[in-house]
Amino acid sequence: MSGRRGSVLPVSFYARPTLDVLADMIGKVLVHDHPAGRAAGAIVEAEAYIGEDDPACHAAPGPTKRNAPLYGPPGRAYVYLNYGIHDLVNAVTEDEGRPAAILIRALAPLEGIDLMQDRRRARRQGRDAPVPEANLCCGPGNLTVAMAIDRRLNGSDLVRGPITIEDRGIVVPGLVYSGRIGIRHAADRPWRCVWRGHPALSGPRRGS
DNA sequence: CGTTCGATGCACT
């Protein structure tokens, strides 16, 4: 019932060098307008995957059926299944034909927190205590569950919805960069960017 | 604290 002052980011936001987009993505708000209700959270952690020369980027093998959205226009969602279990959501950047994207890894919940709670608990067969708010969307697999984002939204337009990213004027106190989490190759490239010290960060190693 | 490991689907070789 709040958060009315968001302006949806235009395609020009995404059609830039990916590391520039990465820095600007922290503090923006991921929104899903869903029949069950609206859910939203501020992005506090993200990673860049840039081009065929990045061994960890899905474009590393060249164009395939799976990675097609990476080669398409910027400002679209790239949603894929990881480890057979988790749908992960990315925002496609740069220009058509230049495969690159930002993986959204953690959110600070803002709207639809009850929905997020229900979705997370349903996934656990409802047998656990409520998930602490800071943990509802910490981690790329967790946040897609909480936000009800799955592969049906692969390729969807982040300007038209139903998934959008908004600028709500949130001021980020500080950014910290580190290596990307959970990948085998090129984990040393400092292409993970986080809201410094935010409680909703993911991973075994938080903070930095 | 720490590390290991199973669940699970599918694109790619």
Add this chain to the structure above:
DNA sequence: GTGCATCGAACGT
């Protein structure tokens, strides 16, 4: 058949 941009439970120290 192999290998994941993960999660969380189960163990060891």
